[in-house]
Every structure is written in structure tokens, then in C-alpha cells.
Amino acid sequence: MVELLDLLLLLLAIALASTALRSFTFWVGKLGDINPRGAILSLTIGTVMGCLLVAAVLREPVPRITDEFSYTLMGDTFAHGHFANPSPPLQEFFDTFHVLVHPVYASKYFPAQGVFLAIGEKLTSHPAVCAAAQFDRLSGSDISSKRDQGAQTTFAKR
Secondary structure, eight states, rough: OHHHHHHHHHHHHHHHHHHHHHEEEEHHHHHHHOOHHHHHHHHHHHHHHHHHHHHHHHOOOOSSHHHHHHHHHHHHHHHHHHHHHHEOOOOGOOOOOOOSSSSSEEEESSOOOOOOOHHHHHHHHTTTHHHHHHHHHHHHHHHHHHHHHHHHHHHHHO
């Protein structure tokens, strides 16, 4: 019931912000024509504000998919200064998807996501903070790489 209410509040916030979003994209387009770095900066700030809005409405994100449990285990392990946890004495009761139980209790994925979650847990005691920052950084770098590719293609046409 609470998740349904949160979803309805989020949909209401999106509906109310639609006109603001249209004007924001209009001004980002105008700024992109004048100063591409300013457009990237404004999109980065917009992404951070969007993540904060979603976090305020939906509160603390909880893992819902088996992959997310594995990443949470990895981030918690790294935040406590370990690379892996010792194997539990009754391993068959800890058997779950995407988690290695023998010879150590650890996630099976590469450590990049866990490192970001550990940094967020250490700095703010909330792992999702750096995950949002990671998403924000990736979206900004994606925009700048597309802009650079566009510059290369126009140069190649000459």
C-alpha cells in the first residue's frame, strides 16, 4: 500500500513538473547552442535534482531484484574494509542467487558498483548517494562523448 502511494505521489510530481521540464529542455537547447559545457553542466544539475526528487518521494531504496542484493552485499563488505566475508558455517542456508558462498561469502560481480556503494555508505551512511552520483557522471560523460563524436564526424566530412 505504501509503495502504491509513493508511486502515485511520484506520478503527481511528474505531472506537475512537465511544464517546467519542457522549459528546462528549451533553455538547455539554447544554452547548448551558445556554450556546450554549460549545457552539460545544466543537465548534470538537472539529473542530480531529479535523483534527489525521486529519493525524497520514494525514500530509501531497498533491493528488490537478486542482482541488487548482491551489489548491496558487495558495497557493505567494501565499506567494512574487506574484499570478501568468511564463508558461513551452515552454507546451505545462505545459498542465494549471484552470491558465492564457498570458499568465501561474496558477490560474483565485478567490484565497480560495490565500490561506489561503499563510498556512499562511508561518506553519508546511505549507499545510494554515490550510486546516483555515478549515474549522473555517466550521463554527463555520455553527452560529452556524443558531442565530441559529432565534432569528429563534421570534421571528417570537410
